[in-house]
Structure formats: structure tokens, C-alpha cells
Amino acid sequence: MSQRTRTRNTPVTTTAADNPASLRFSAINGILLAAGLASIVAGYALLAQGSNVAAPVLLVLGYAVLIPLGIIL
Secondary structure (H helix, E strand, O other), rough: HHHHHHHHHHOOOOOOEEEEEEOOOOHHHHHHHHHHHHHHHHHHHHHHHOOOOHHEEEEEEEEEEEHHHHHHH
């Protein structure tokens, strides 16, 4: 009975290493997110100048490739 009481009163602590569903960002994540943001900004700047090819490519690259990779990896 004393063993039951001891295990109930012991606080359970978890860390990011214990929880596989937690997000852990590294330098590569930051680089990919920054590249995605730069691509999006450049895409909108080119779009404002009237670019019909480069702007959509940069926007798709930023939104659909670099930002998701920065979150996933």
C-alpha cells in the first residue's frame, strides 16, 4: 500500500526528447524558413513589377516547398 502512495505522489515530468510529437527546430529549419520568407518577399516584389513567370514560381517555391520543409524537417 505504501508503494501505491509513493507512485501516486511522484510527479511525472516529460521532456521534448520523451515526446516524439514535439517540434524541435534546428539551424536547418531556420535556414529553410528564412529562405521561404525571402522567396515570398521576392515573389511579391516581382509581382508588383509585372513579372508573369518569375513571381509565381518564387511564390509557389516559398509557400509550397520551402516553408513546409522548414516546418517538417
